[in-house]
Amino acid sequence: MADEILIKPDLQFVKRIMAAGGQDAKKCYQCDTCSVVCNPTPEENPFPRKEMLKAQWGLKDVVKSPDIWLCHQCSDCTVYCPRGAKPGEVMGVLRQMCIEHYAIPPILARMVGDYRFLPLLIALPVVLLLLALKVTGRLAIPEGDIVFAKMFPWYVIDVIFVGAAAFAVFVLAQGVMRYWRDINAEPWKVKLKGSVMSNLVPTLTQIVKHEKFKLCETTFARSLNHLMVFFGFVFLGAVTAWAFVKEWVFHSPGPYFLLSPIKILAIIGTALLLYGIYQIIVARKANADKAGYGTYFDWQLIYAIAAVGVTGLGAWVFRLMGVKILAYPTYFLHLTSIFFLFFYAPYTKLAHLVYRTVAMLHARMSDRGF
Ligand code: SF4
Ligand code: SF4
Structure with a gap:
């Protein structure tokens, strides 16, 4: 006789x-159409039908599942669901609850x-930025040419933003390590193949190329828009890292000439970020x-990403004018939106960068067809 399972x-x-956006989850009658039309799902034990069942039944361990992060929210399943249960949206809500489950402090x-x-x-x-202006005696608009360092000197920017980034990295690392422990324990425990390091490079390559995301059909453009935003971030991250090195290693902070390589990279990064996010908004609507x-x-x-791009571009244009x-x-406002984006990253959807990477790494190591 099969073992009894206590639900x-x-x-x-x-x-x-x-309440979080999966209001139609209860409409699901388990026909499995969603798993059939989902291109990124593995053939063995596919998603999202089983996650829909667990969501309906209130089996909250589903938020620890490795599979919820293999979904790329392309919504093919939502389009074809005969009951309008919106499985793509429900999977998104489960990921939100996963982030909430592993983030500390949970109240935040x-x-x-x-x-x-x-x-x-x-x-x-x-308040933090106003306090910094007050403490450094820079609450008034500076005299002379527009130089943003007159308002926030580099050391103030570094203290605030390196602190915010360190906090975000610490919280994210804690959460992801606990998630990794859970997906390697029962009921998901499987034998992993190879080492983390040997599987990390192909996983990252797959992510950078958006190979799984591009399998989506109905909203195929979403993967291209996401790719633009992704590379916008990569370029702007490289610019920030270069500025940091110039300041701390070469003791030569900006400003930079309009046609300097770093400036050109920043312009390309901002353009990709803004165009990609604009297309995402248009396509979603x-x-x-x-x-x-x-x-x-x-x-x-x-909107947080859009705010970073728009205020960054606006500050640059107004300075040139x-x-x-x-x-x-x-x-x-630009600094406010950057702080918002990175300080709260362990609690927002931006955390998907890390959780999805870990889940895809696990899927590759457990032979899930990733
Ligand atoms: S979510 Fe829709 S498509 Fe998927 S099993 Fe339920 S009713 Fe069928
Ligand atoms: S949203 Fe896309 S990837 Fe996610 S379960 Fe539905 S079809 Fe699959």
Whole structure:
């Protein structure tokens, strides 16, 4: 006789899924169409039907599943679901709950996922930056040419943003290590092949090329738009790293000439970021009826990235135009949005960069066809 399995449904968990954007999860009648039309899913033990069942039944351990991160939210399943249960959206909500589950402190994770706390979350960097201006005696618009370092000297930027980045890396690392432990324990325990290091390079190559994402059909353009934003981030990250090295190793901080390589890289990065995010917004709205509109969690990250790009471009343009009264406040907003994006990264959808990488690495090592 087969072993008995004790199922412990958690109704609060079901309510949370429905409140966070998975309100149609209960419509699912387990026909399995979603798993059949999903191109990225492995053939063996495919998703998302089984995750839909667990979500409906309140089996909250599903948030620790390695498979929820193999879904790339292309929404083919949502388009073809005969019941309108929106499995793509439900998978997104499960990932949000996974991030919340592993992030510390959990209260901050819950606040970041709740739109009612947005003003408070924005207030933190605003107050911090205003405090820095007050302490350094720079609350007024600086005299003379527009040089942003007159407002926030490099050492102030470094203290605030290196601190924010260190906090984010620490929280993310803690969460991901606990997630890795869980996906290597029962009921997901499988024999892994090869070492982490030998599998990491092919996994990262697959991610950089968006190989799985490109398998999506209905919203194929989403993978291209995502790729632009991804490389926008990579280029701007390289620019930031170069500026950091110039400052601390060569003791030669900016400003940079308009046609210097670092400036050109920054312009290309900003253009990719802005165009990619604009296309993401347009495509999501255009496909909302068939593929789902997305949740607050999705849109929060989209608008945070857009805010970084728009304010960065705005501050640069206003500086070139010599409009002080707009350049400095826009730069202030730029720093606010950068802080928001990175400090809260372990709690927002941006954490998918790390969780999905770990899940795809695990899938490759466990022969899941990734
Ligand atoms: S989510 Fe839709 S397609 Fe998938 S099993 Fe349920 S009813 Fe069928
Ligand atoms: S959203 Fe796309 S990748 Fe995710 S389960 Fe649905 S079809 Fe598969």
